Amino acid sequence: MKAFDLHAQTLLQTILSARRDVRGNRFQGTPIEDEVLRKILEAAISAPSVGFSQPWKFVIVKDTSKREAIYEEFVRENAKAAKLFSEDSLYSTLKLEGIKESALNIAVLYQKPTKTVLGQTTQKKMGEYSVVCAIQNLWLMARAYNIGVGWVSILRPKRVKKILEISDDYKLIGYLTLGYVDKFLDEPELLKLGWENKKTIDEVVEWV
Numbered sequence: 001m002k003a004f005d006l007h008a009q010t011l012l013q014t015i016l017s018a019r020r021d022v023r024g025n026r027f028q029g030t031p032i033e034d035e036v037l038r039k040i041l042e043a044a045i046s047a048p049s050v051g052f053s054q055p056w057k058f059v060i061v062k063d064t065s066k067r068e069a070i071y072e073e074f075v076r077e078n079a080k081a082a083k084l085f086s087e088d089s090l091y092s093t094l095k096l097e098g099i100k101e102s103a104l105n106i107a108v109l110y111q112k113p114t115k116t117v118l119g120q121t122t123q124k125k126m127g128e129y130s131v132v133c134a135i136q137n138l139w140l141m142a143r144a145y146n147i148g149v150g151w152v153s154i155l156r157p158k159r160v161k162k163i164l165e166i167s168d169d170y171k172l173i174g175y176l177t178l179g180y181v182d183k184f185l186d187e188p189e190l191l192k193l194g195w196e197n198k199k200t201i202d203e204v205v206e207w208v
């Protein structure tokens, strides 16, 4: 059995606390080395998955014209979103993506099952949740390599799939932007800006 010590526990907590969602104003555009990207993807595929189905797929997007098309999709969808937040003048000032400024984008997909999956017989979304576990692993390992990750969700999955020519065998779970950054904020940006407060353990834990 591998037993970890206080040093490892502290280090893991440090990485967890230092992980940030990174947007375009922080990315530097420096390329990510292939071997580093591989380590990050290896971390992603060591995530737990329902029935060990490993239903993930990662589409690396470097092509500038495809990224431009995805960016245009973001602009369209964000204009609609801005109307929903028209009372709050902060929304329109937020930078909510880094599609073009990042070194690369990754579309993280869920491969729809072609056979019955152990553990996914009652709760059908378990495969999709497994892909989210992979995204979190990716996010943390990227941070360990001092690479920022941004999750861009103001996009219609159908449109993203069309731009990237992804077949109907897959569902888009997350669209990520990765790159080296000038700095990582010490706290979530939305906390700093007063958009949301940080919840305490007491607020989110209930004992029954």
Ligand SMILES: Cc1cc2nc3c(=O)[nH]c(=O)nc-3n(C[C@H](O)[C@H](O)[C@H](O)COP(=O)(O)O)c2cc1C
Residues within 6 Å of the ligand: 019, 020, 021, 022, 023, 095, 096, 097, 151, 152, 153, 154, 187, 188, 189, 190, 191
């Ligand atoms: C599922 C998911 C979707 C998100 N989508 C966006 C997004 O579209 N744009 C954005 O700027 N941040 C997005 N975020 C980042 C969150 O705003 C961020 O995680 C949160 O404010 C906490 O900040 P931190 O990740 O830096 O700790 C997303 C995060 C998650 C987990």
